[in-house]
Amino acid sequence: MADKKLVEQITPMEEDFAQWYTDVVKKAELCDYSSAKGFMIIRPAGYALWENYMAILDRMFKETGVQNVAMPMLIPESLLQKEKDHVEGFAPEVAWVTEGGQKKLEERMCVRPTSETLFCDYFAKVVKSYRDLPQLLNQWVSVVRWEKTTRPFLRTREFLWQEGHTVHATAEEAEERTIQMLNIYADFTEQYLAIPVVRGQKTEKEKFAGAVATYTIEALMHDGQALQCGTSHNFGCDFAKAFNVQFLDKDNQLKPVYETSWGYTTRMIGALIMVHGDDSGLKLPPRIAPTQICVVPIQQRKEGVLEKAQELTEVLKKAGFRVKLDDSEKSPGFKFADQEVRGIPLRIEIGPKDIEAGHAVLVRRDTREKIQVSFENLAEETGKVLEQEQNDMFAAASKFLTDHTSSATTMDEMVDIVNTKKGFVKAMWCGCRECEDKLKEMAGITSRCIPFKQETISDKCVVCGKPATKMVYWGRAY
Amino acid sequence: MADKKLVEQITPMEEDFAQWYTDVVKKAELCDYSSAKGFMIIRPAGYALWENYMAILDRMFKETGVQNVAMPMLIPESLLQKEKDHVEGFAPEVAWVTEGGQKKLEERMCVRPTSETLFCDYFAKVVKSYRDLPQLLNQWVSVVRWEKTTRPFLRTREFLWQEGHTVHATAEEAEERTIQMLNIYADFTEQYLAIPVVRGQKTEKEKFAGAVATYTIEALMHDGQALQCGTSHNFGCDFAKAFNVQFLDKDNQLKPVYETSWGYTTRMIGALIMVHGDDSGLKLPPRIAPTQICVVPIQQRKEGVLEKAQELTEVLKKAGFRVKLDDSEKSPGFKFADQEVRGIPLRIEIGPKDIEAGHAVLVRRDTREKIQVSFENLAEETGKVLEQEQNDMFAAASKFLTDHTSSATTMDEMVDIVNTKKGFVKAMWCGCRECEDKLKEMAGITSRCIPFKQETISDKCVVCGKPATKMVYWGRAY
Numbered sequence: 001m002a003d004k005k006l007v008e009q010i011t012p013m014e015e016d017f018a019q020w021y022t023d024v025v026k027k028a029e030l031c032d033y034s035s036a037k038g039f040m041i042i043r044p045a046g047y048a049l050w051e052n053y054m055a056i057l058d059r060m061f062k063e064t065g066v067q068n069v070a071m072p073m074l075i076p077e078s079l080l081q082k083e084k085d086h087v088e089g090f091a092p093e094v095a096w097v098t099e100g101g102q103k104k105l106e107e108r109m110c111v112r113p114t115s116e117t118l119f120c121d122y123f124a125k126v127v128k129s130y131r132d133l134p135q136l137l138n139q140w141v142s143v144v145r146w147e148k149t150t151r152p153f154l155r156t157r158e159f160l161w162q163e164g165h166t167v168h169a170t171a172e173e174a175e176e177r178t179i180q181m182l183n184i185y186a187d188f189t190e191q192y193l194a195i196p197v198v199r200g201q202k203t204e205k206e207k208f209a210g211a212v213a214t215y216t217i218e219a220l221m222h223d224g225q226a227l228q229c230g231t232s233h234n235f236g237c238d239f240a241k242a243f244n245v246q247f248l249d250k251d252n253q254l255k256p257v258y259e260t261s262w263g264y265t266t267r268m269i270g271a272l273i274m275v276h277g278d279d280s281g282l283k284l285p286p287r288i289a290p291t292q293i294c295v296v297p298i299q300q301r302k303e304g305v306l307e308k309a310q311e312l313t314e315v316l317k318k319a320g321f322r323v324k325l326d327d328s329e330k331s332p333g334f335k336f337a338d339q340e341v342r343g344i345p346l347r348i349e350i351g352p353k354d355i356e357a358g359h360a361v362l363v364r365r366d367t368r369e370k371i372q373v374s375f376e377n378l379a380e381e382t383g384k385v386l387e388q389e390q391n392d393m394f395a396a397a398s399k400f401l402t403d404h405t406s407s408a409t410t411m412d413e414m415v416d417i418v419n420t421k422k423g424f425v426k427a428m429w430c431g432c433r434e435c436e437d438k439l440k441e442m443a444g445i446t447s448r449c450i451p452f453k454q455e456t457i458s459d460k461c462v463v464c465g466k467p468a469t470k471m472v473y474w475g476r477a478y
Numbered sequence: 479m480a481d482k483k484l485v486e487q488i489t490p491m492e493e494d495f496a497q498w499y500t501d502v503v504k505k506a507e508l509c510d511y512s513s514a515k516g517f518m519i520i521r522p523a524g525y526a527l528w529e530n531y532m533a534i535l536d537r538m539f540k541e542t543g544v545q546n547v548a549m550p551m552l553i554p555e556s557l558l559q560k561e562k563d564h565v566e567g568f569a570p571e572v573a574w575v576t577e578g579g580q581k582k583l584e585e586r587m588c589v590r591p592t593s594e595t596l597f598c599d600y601f602a603k604v605v606k607s608y609r610d611l612p613q614l615l616n617q618w619v620s621v622v623r624w625e626k627t628t629r630p631f632l633r634t635r636e637f638l639w640q641e642g643h644t645v646h647a648t649a650e651e652a653e654e655r656t657i658q659m660l661n662i663y664a665d666f667t668e669q670y671l672a673i674p675v676v677r678g679q680k681t682e683k684e685k686f687a688g689a690v691a692t693y694t695i696e697a698l699m700h701d702g703q704a705l706q707c708g709t710s711h712n713f714g715c716d717f718a719k720a721f722n723v724q725f726l727d728k729d730n731q732l733k734p735v736y737e738t739s740w741g742y743t744t745r746m747i748g749a750l751i752m753v754h755g756d757d758s759g760l761k762l763p764p765r766i767a768p769t770q771i772c773v774v775p776i777q778q779r780k781e782g783v784l785e786k787a788q789e790l791t792e793v794l795k796k797a798g799f800r801v802k803l804d805d806s807e808k809s810p811g812f813k814f815a816d817q818e819v820r821g822i823p824l825r826i827e828i829g830p831k832d833i834e835a836g837h838a839v840l841v842r843r844d845t846r847e848k849i850q851v852s853f854e855n856l857a858e859e860t861g862k863v864l865e866q867e868q869n870d871m872f873a874a875a876s877k878f879l880t881d882h883t884s885s886a887t888t889m890d891e892m893v894d895i896v897n898t899k900k901g902f903v904k905a906m907w908c909g910c911r912e913c914e915d916k917l918k919e920m921a922g923i924t925s926r927c928i929p930f931k932q933e934t935i936s937d938k939c940v941v942c943g944k945p946a947t948k949m950v951y952w953g954r955a956y
Binding site for chain 1: 510513514520525569572580626638
């Protein structure tokens, strides 16, 4: 039985979702506040998750030819101002360095909020001919955006991410790359984080500052609010023209390049918490969990127990699992609760009776199902159980998404759904900004995306009643 | 034969070492300048090197129990000022953020020049009892120090590094960890970068701001100047007292912790260039090279040549080598020069005559030695040749270090050696700051380290003639 003392410190999800989230972040030791207001400290358990995100995504990027680089952390103001829409979008939320080496700077520099300007400046230097294209670059860094209200992982003044930036000879190739990277984000999010997503395009109102088209994957959190999970932008030639990134094509004509960028951030640790967590704490999908298995000896002072636990731990390590043995002096109940708070996918209990019977007891974190497995089959069965847990967690999250995706044909209906049942609402839209503004003002509802998979709910815009052009996913969002 | 056109763009080392260095950095496409003055762009070839550094060091750190975290990028001024020596050391070279979100900040924040203050602030929160010790943390980030004159990799306003920070219950354990991490740096530098180092302690004058003791590894560049390669600091209790990091010990007494920090930076890419490079470009040791082998087809349009080159490339890939096939339309001569500039350790030439004879020709980058290897033994022999090249590169660098390490018993002798023969000078020292200052002022010579392996050169200080207490490595340094 899990130790109540540890569990009781987490506010129940139903009582106060925001407090539940904060409690889980704290109890699972993922993240902490810092003396730098609005900034976060990512603790070892949180950073180990991010390391797994990075390793998998980096491999997926590289398989498509992407190479990593490091651009400067600071951007001179004149460089930031070269692309009009971009600077308008970011200027309100940047941090400015105005002094360096005990002198006032001649030109102030902002801490990068994103690095399109620096990449374009670089591309302008190295791209001369069609032979230099495409350039497929990425960097793993942190960026600063001066947010007013902050929440761990979801909205902080600094967050970690990767930002990919590519330039191409043709519009078709750039569009293809934009969608390719969105699909990598979607695959990673679904296959590793076990979070189902809706893929689609952002409206003009919601797109990235300076982009021609922004694509997004959107997920649903356990409180029914949407979270934007990753975005991929097609800039067309706008940045290329502003930064003079040109190439001599095969036909001997000087042409501007076509550019894309795409980003995935530490907010996806927040998503992991809010999609899978429960009142006992975190629940990590096995494929992404830094520790997949926690071995807990029962009555560990009895002869042979600790030895057997160590032996099984070694067997599992050799089989390639990420496993830890908790041989501390704490009670089994405390260890169970600790493992649950931290979301370790599988607990293996091993006591004198188990040793006598020749089996261990596997306890899944997601369902708490107990499975007896004989010592001989341990590694093989553990693999199967973890695989099943991964699939079941995705299935459970998919069911939640389906159950919380509704359709509406009137605005009243939409607002009612969002207020009561929560979740996504599929509804038709005329395509004009005014209707989006109205929904935002009246009910705090925003367009999440125009999904690639279009359906016809009705033939009229849910807001103004004029002829509809698109079906849109709407909702309240983080 | 290597194509002269490509090679001629590199200034000969003997003619102008600084220009040679800049040329190699540029031609090998490691790094580029940026519109952010004094900052650098690390290009794909340079960053791929750093990725290898990171992967190996990170594994070595983790094997000793170190975990990674992410601390904020910005430090509030009040936090920076808590430890007196530390702030005095860093205040002159920090960059200040004074505005954020279109408002002047109530308290300005500096971009981290190093993060002792943030780690201490964190340790003060999480360390309560001896059970919470040791804390062994590290982060892979970039830091900003407002340098006046800059050179790619060696001295830039921003550089990438890792900074490890640990706290311990006893002085002995902290000292042990400080030395342990220095030895990891030394092992990595010697075994992977093939750069021999001298291990020792910094003098009071040269130690880190706020440290009780700083340990260092020092290497010799091809121009005879020294480079500090990695440092490890023991802070004793000074930071703990300034930041109130205390723990309840087993004896129920509240005690301050003992702290260490240690860092290794992208300047070690500069060291790699300056220790191994030659007038044809970069020379990468096989163990650290992102691409170890470049396969170059000769007369590649002749039937069967490209196919055989592809086949051999696949064989080598499967055997675990990092290999690239250069099947571009450029001439073999151009490809050879390109491979040499980029420092790829091994070139494999394969043409119609080779195919007929059933062998490939392996050409080492370091010695340009040509070795015929039959197709059947290719993978095995390639492994042996690369291993030999790694060892030979270390041996050559070690010989250079020995040949350029002299002893001196008088100041005139020391200055003469540094001016003519260059390199390290071993000489005795009384231990006082004034003698160090004098050598710096008169000849630009600094103490590099008090080596762990002490020798007796004479019994008098090389500067003042008073009784000597230590033997010191002296030299001019980057």
